[in-house]
Amino acid sequence: MSTAPAIRLMGVSKNYPPLTRRGRLHSLKGALLHGELWRAQQEQQGFLALSGVDLEIPPGETFAVIGPNGSGKSTLLKLVAGILRPTEGTVEVAGRVTALIELGAGFHPEISGRDNAIINGMMLGLSRTEVIRRLPEIIAFSGIEPFIDLPVKTYSSGMYVRLGFSVAVVVEPDVLVVDEILAVGDEAFAHRCLERIARLQRRGTAILLVSHDLALVEQLAQRALYLKGGTPVLTGAAGAAVARYRSDVASDEAGGEAAGGSSRRWGNGAVALESVELLDVGGRPLRLLVSGEPAEIRISYAVRIPQEDFVFGVAIRREDGTHVFGTNTDLDGWRPERLAGDGQITLEFPRLELAPGRYVVDAAVHAKNGLAYDYACEVLSFTVAAPIGWPGCYAPRHHWQPRGPVMGPPSG
Numbered sequence: 163m164s165t166a167p168a169i170r171l172m173g174v175s176k177n178y179p180p181l182t183r184r185g186r187l188h189s190l191k192g193a194l195l196h197g198e199l200w201r202a203q204q205e206q207q208g209f210l211a212l213s214g215v216d217l218e219i220p221p222g223e224t225f226a227v228i229g230p231n232g233s234g235k236s237t238l239l240k241l242v243a244g245i246l247r248p249t250e251g252t253v254e255v256a257g258r259v260t261a262l263i264e265l266g267a268g269f270h271p272e273i274s275g276r277d278n279a280i281i282n283g284m285m286l287g288l289s290r291t292e293v294i295r296r297l298p299e300i301i302a303f304s305g306i307e308p309f310i311d312l313p314v315k316t317y318s319s320g321m322y323v324r325l326g327f328s329v330a331v332v333v334e335p336d337v338l339v340v341d342e343i344l345a346v347g348d349e350a351f352a353h354r355c356l357e358r359i360a361r362l363q364r365r366g367t368a369i370l371l372v373s374h375d376l377a378l379v380e381q382l383a384q385r386a387l388y389l390k391g392g393t394p395v396l397t398g399a400a401g402a403a404v405a406r407y408r409s410d411v412a413s414d415e416a417g418g419e420a421a422g423g424s425s426r427r428w429g430n431g432a433v434a435l436e437s438v439e440l441l442d443v444g445g446r447p448l449r450l451l452v453s454g455e456p457a458e459i460r461i462s463y464a465v466r467i468p469q470e471d472f473v474f475g476v477a478i479r480r481e482d483g484t485h486v487f488g489t490n491t492d493l494d495g496w497r498p499e500r501l502a503g504d505g506q507i508t509l510e511f512p513r514l515e516l517a518p519g520r521y522v523v524d525a526a527v528h529a530k531n532g533l534a535y536d537y538a539c540e541v542l543s544f545t546v547a548a549p550i551g552w553p554g555c556y557a558p559r560h561h562w563q564p565r566g567p568v569m570g571p572p573s574g
Contacts, residue, residue: 166256168337168368169219169242173251176212176237211237212392215251221336224359224369226379226400228407229389235372236341238389239263242370243339257336258287262327271315275306275325278314282329296332303358304328305351324351331358338362340371356382376404384483396425399483402524402539408532416533426539429528432467433501433535438525438542453518453548453557458510461525463536468502472535476509477524478516486521486555492530517557518548 212234219225227235240246241253243261269278279300283293301307304324306317314322331338338359359382362369373379379386379400386403388395396406406428413430439460440448451457459476475490489509491498523542528534548557 165220167218167254168221168223168256169217169225169370170254171215171217171238171241171251172254174212174215174217174238174241174248174253175210175250176234176241176246177249178209178211180209210392212241212248212389215387215394217387217397219368219370221368222363222366223385224363224371224383226383226386226403227370227372227389228374228376228379228386228403229395230411232391233389234392235389236263237392238387239339239341239370239372242337255337258333259337259339260286260330260333260335261339262330263339263341269314269322269326272313274312275304275310275314275317275321276301279310279325279329282326283333286330286333286335288333300325300328300332303332303354305354327355331362334362334365335367338367338369340369340373342373376408380404380485384485398425398539399477399479399485399524401477401479401485401488402537405524405526405528405532405534405537409528409534409537412529412531412533415531427537427541429534429536431535432465432469433472433527434464434466435525435527435536435538435541436462436464436504438462438523438538440523440542440544448544450545450547451514453546454513454515454559456510456512457514458508459523459525459542460506460508461527462504462506463527464504465502468500469529469535470498470500471529472498472501473526473528473530474507475526475528479522479524480555481520481522484555486516490526498530513559514546515556515558516546517552517554518546519555520545 215238217225227238229235237246239261240263241248242255243259243263244255245261245263269282276297279297280290280293283296283300284290288296301310304310304321304327306321306324309317309321314325317325340359359369369382371379371382383400385398386400387397388403388407390410395410396403409428440451441458441460442448442451443456443458448457461474461476473490473492475488477488478486480486491507521544522540523544524537524539525541526534526537528537
C-alpha cells in the first residue's frame with residue numbers, strides 16, 4: 163500500500179461570494195456615483211464557509227468530518243470531490259474518486275433505473291462493458307430489482323438513493339467521499355452499506371465521511387475533524403473529536419461558554435485531572451508491560467466546584483488512532499452521588515491482554531450529557547511486549563487443539 167497521502171489539504175479556505183443582480187443598482191445616485199464600486203465591494207465580502215484547513219489522509223484510513231449545520235462539512239467534501247475549487251490553498255487527491263454526495267443527482271427521471279445505472283457507472287469511470295458486467299451486483303445490492311426497469315420518476319426517495327449508492331460503491335474507488343448516506347434507507351440496507359464500506363477499508367480505500375451520527379463516526383473512523391463556523395476546532399482520534407463536539411453542544415444547550423483549552427485538553431475546569439498513571443499490582447508506575455499482566459489506570463483529581471453529575475472515563479488507542487478499548491463509570495453502572503474535594507479513582511485490569519505495540523490513553527471527567535470538566539488526550543503512553551508479534555490489538559490467552567492434523571507441539 164502506498165505511503166503517500168490519498169487526500170491532502172494545505173491551507174484550504176473557501177469563500178462564497180453573495181449573489182448580486184448584475185446591472186442593477188440601489189438608486190440613480192448609486193448608478194451615477196458609486197454603483198460599480200458598491201457591487202465590487204459586495205462581491206469581495208461574501209461568506210467564508212471554510213478557513214485554514216490542513217489535512218492528510220493516508221490510503222486505507224477512514225476519516226470523519228463532524229460539526230453543527232453550517233460548519234463547512236459539505237463544502238469540504240465538495241472540495242475533495244472536485245465539485246468546488248478552494249479560494250485559497252491546495253487540494254490534492256490521488257487515484258479514482260467516488261463521491262456519494264446528492265446521490266442520483268444525475269439520474270434522468272424518464273428512463274429506467276437500469277439505464278440510469280449504466281450511464282452513472284460510465285460517468286464514474288467504468289467502461290460500458292464493465293458496468294454491464296457488474297450490473298447484476300449493482301441491482302442485487304440496491305434491493306430494487308422488481309422496479310429496475312421502471313422510470314426512476316416512479317421511485318421513492320429511498321429507492322433513488324439505494325440505486326445511487328449501489329452504482330457508486332461498485333466502482334471500488336481509491337477515495338470514497340460519503341455525505342450522510344447511511345442516514346437513509348432501512349436497517350437492512352444500512353447494514354449492507356456498512357459491510358461494503360468495511361470491504362473498501364480492507365481494500366485500502368481512503369474514506370472521507372460526514373455524519374451527524376456520532377456513534378457511527380466512532381465505529382467507522384480512526385480520526386476526525388471537528389469544524390465549527392468553518393474553522394477547525396480539533397483534528398485527532400475520532401473518539402476525542404466526538405467528545406469535544408458533545409461537550410460543546412452540552413455547553414451551548416446549558417447556555418454556557420464552550421469549554422476552553424487546546425486540541426489536546428479541554429474542559430470548564432470544575433473538576434481537574436491532576437495525574438493519570440499506569441501502575442502494576444504493587445502500585446509502581448509502568449511504561450513497559452508484558453501482554454496479559456495485571457495493571458491499573460489511576461486517575462487523581464481535584465474538585466474546584468462540587469458536582470452531583472459526573473462520569474469518569476478512559477480510552478485506550480494505538481498510536482495510529484485505532485480505538486482499542488473505552489469505558490466509563492456510567493457505562494459500567496456506577497451512579498454518581500457527590501464529587502467534592504480531592505481524590506482518586508482506579509480502573510483495574512486483572513489481565514491487560516493487548517497485542518505488542520505502543521498505546522496511548524485518554525482520560526476524562528464529564529457530565530452525563532458530555533459536558534467536559536476536564537478531558538485530556540494522550541495523557542499517558544505505554545508499550546506492550548509479547549513473546550510473539552501478534553497482529554491487531556487484542557491478544558487473549560489461547561490454545562490450539564488439533565484433532566486430525568498431525569503437528570508437533572510448540573517448543574518450550
